[in-house]
Amino acid sequence: QVQLVESGGGLVQAGGSLRLACAASTGTFNNYVMGWFRQAPGKEREFVASIGRTGDSTLYADSVKGRFTISRNNALRTAYLQMSSLRPDDTAVYYCAGSWLTGTTFPGGYAYWGQGTQVTVSS
Numbered sequence: 001q002v003q004l005v006e007s008g009g010g011l012v013q014a015g016g017s018l019r020l021a022c023a024a025s026t027g028t029f030n031n032y033v034m035g036w037f038r039q040a041p042g043k044e045r046e047f048v049a050s051i052g053r054t055g056d057s058t059l060y061a062d063s064v065k066g067r068f069t070i071s072r073n074n075a076l077r078t079a080y081l082q083m084s085s086l087r088p089d090d091t092a093v094y095y096c097a098g099s100w101l102t103g104t105t106f107p108g109g110y111a112y113w114g115q116g117t118q119v120t121v122s123s
Helices: none
Strands: 004-007 010-013 018-024 033-039 046-051 058-060 068-073 078-083 092-099 117-122
Touching: 004 092, 018 033, 018 092, 018 117, 033 068, 033 078, 046 068, 046 078, 058 068, 078 092
Parallel strands: 010 117
Antiparallel strands: 004 018, 018 078, 033 046, 033 092, 046 058, 068 078, 092 117
């Protein structure tokens, strides 16, 4: 089991950047595929990006390709989401999650979740 804590959210103007971090306090971090999801008010939780156990493979939602970059540092037990060229429709609570499965983009494929961090992009 792994416990995850996100940080780095906040308020930013459109076109700006933020970096989210997800720290694992327990568990063997490099056993897990790490993913980022987001949920806007009134909407379902949606996949943003994922990264394989060694960081050698990544997946992105079409809506964030070219703007967001996922990475991880297994020695620091931390995953990151670098977000650039932010838009108002990126506003959401962002969650990191850990999975035993490779390549899944569905929330149900992730067993472990952080508490979420709010990202608000103003126009």
